[in-house]
Amino acid sequence: MEDHLARYVERVAHFWEAQGVPRIAGRILGYLMVCEPPYRSATELARELQVSKGSVSSMTRLLLASGSIEVLPRPGERATDFQLSPDSLEKKLLRRLEETVAFRAIADEGLDLLADAPAAQRERLTAIRDLYAFLEQELAGLMDRWRESRS
Amino acid sequence: MEDHLARYVERVAHFWEAQGVPRIAGRILGYLMVCEPPYRSATELARELQVSKGSVSSMTRLLLASGSIEVLPRPGERATDFQLSPDSLEKKLLRRLEETVAFRAIADEGLDLLADAPAAQRERLTAIRDLYAFLEQELAGLMDRWRESRS
DNA sequence: CAGTTGGTTCAGTAACCACTGAACCAACGG
DNA sequence: CCGTTGGTTCAGTGGTTACTGAACCAACTG
CATH class of the missing domain: 1.10.10.10 (Winged helix-like DNA-binding domain superfamily/Winged helix DNA-binding domain)
Known part of the structure; x- marks a missing residue:
């Protein structure tokens, strides 16, 4: 070389x-x-x-x-x-999306666990859950736009 | 506990x-x-x-x-x-954005290196460069929307 | 100033990991 | 059916890392 x-x-x-x-x-x-x-x-x-x-x-x-x-x-x-691989980006985005979904599930699980805890304590987990829900939505949109730009 | x-x-x-x-x-x-x-x-x-x-x-x-x-x-x-940290997401996005910028620079460097190579060879690098440029733009947009939703 | 308390540093360890080189396992070609 | 060629597997290694426990440092308290 x-x-x-x-x-x-x-x-x-x-x-x-x-x-x-x-x-x-x-x-x-x-x-x-x-x-x-x-x-x-x-x-x-x-x-x-x-x-x-x-x-x-x-x-x-x-x-x-x-x-x-x-x-x-x-x-x-x-x-x-x-x-x-031409679609390595898509695969990685998909994986990241799955991770995001998984962690949102963990946050939801935590909220179940603290079902009758004071509101302040639940607020923290709610914020985390919302953050991952936001990321989930954004990643989905990103993947759509990527696929669109490729076609 | x-x-x-x-x-x-x-x-x-x-x-x-x-x-x-x-x-x-x-x-x-x-x-x-x-x-x-x-x-x-x-x-x-x-x-x-x-x-x-x-x-x-x-x-x-x-x-x-x-x-x-x-x-x-x-x-x-x-x-x-x-x-x-309430703004850990922002920090991580920023870091990822920096990485994306860095790799786009590396792709551009490669294109310089292959300045007078056949078009087919350059095409591959161009696609990679465009991919990271796309990601760069998307990440910036994502960060904007996140900041907006927080305010 | 001595004693206590919160934290960092560091030596020692067990586990892990990237990498090599050699042995091994096909599959094909004369 | 041997010899070659492309690839995987595996034992062995050098280096790194997550973790512990003990020594250490620094700040406040009586």
Whole structure:
């Protein structure tokens, strides 16, 4: 890989590492952003990023699970190629929406628990519940607008 | 602490633990959601959550840094009390907005790097840049609407 | 000033995690 | 049916992290 590309890959990897993503996973993402053609097999990734095949195997599994990459279906090919997933945003938004719904449920549960507690105590939980309800609505709207802009 | 409250605290802690938050930090958040009055000192937290003072010290530091809790200013008091931060959402949104801006910058950098690359190669990066620009705009709008609804 | 109380710091630990390299498991090609 | 090639699994490692308990620091109180 050319030097300026390698530096760019490292830059992307560093960004993701700061968000808690393993370094090698970040490198894979960075490389798949700029390589030509836009897909690579596990073996190629290992060779070009200079990391072990084992790492590539577990990191691609991780990135597949998080929806960041996907396998490029190539019938009849020996190797399976990976590429950036075009709808990774949608998957992540959906996950976040689910988390939001889950926490709103927890807040509601808390309100049940404090059903006959003084109003002041319930107020705090109510505010939290409303906050997550707000987020829930906003996320849904955001996803709609995203889908609309894609079509 | 009563048994049903303790169970609820554990439930909240479990939710946050699934998002990568240390267990004890999650317990603190859970407890501060339901305790009366809505604030507690480090010593109280240690006693009531049955954890070491050292853990409370580092976890409150963590939660303060992330903006999830804040110290309740109580002039003349010996102990410093912590409570849930009312504007933790705003802080987190702001942080996410900054991340989004940062990554859009990285995408732009990539486009500079591939200034004279074939159009197909640049297209991928352009899509990513546009995606983060979209998110940037949406986050800003979301924050506006949140602030509006609070006032 | 001594004793008490609230909090931080720090050494020590147990668990976890990213990563490597080697062994292993297909599937295909001569 | 062997040899090769693409990929997964797994033991071992170096490093990090959440947590405890003890030592320590600082402020107020009698």
